[in-house]
Amino acid sequence: LHQTVSSAKLFISLVLxxxxxxxxxxxxxxxxxxxxxxxxxxxxxxxxxxxLIKKHxxx
Numbered sequence: 001l002h003q004t005v006s007s008a009k010l011f012i013s014l015v016l017x018x019x020x021x022x023x024x025x026x027x028x029x030x031x032x033x034x035x036x037x038x039x040x041x042x043x044x045x046x047x048x049x050x051x052l053i054k055k056h057x058x059x
Contacts, residue, residue, distance in 0.1 A: 034052055036048055
């Protein structure tokens with residue numbers, strides 16, 4: 001039981017940390033990382049990512 005509680009606390013801490021990191025990136029001006037909606041098909045996600053790369057690298 002103690003290990004389960006410790007694991008749950010660790011998981012919650014990790015989720016909170018990742019949320020803070022994500023929010024920090026959203027506040028940045030011209031961030032190097034850009035959020036991409038991964039809910040469409042793999043092909044559509046790839047197309048979106050490639051468009052972002054081309055735009056960012058001015059290709």
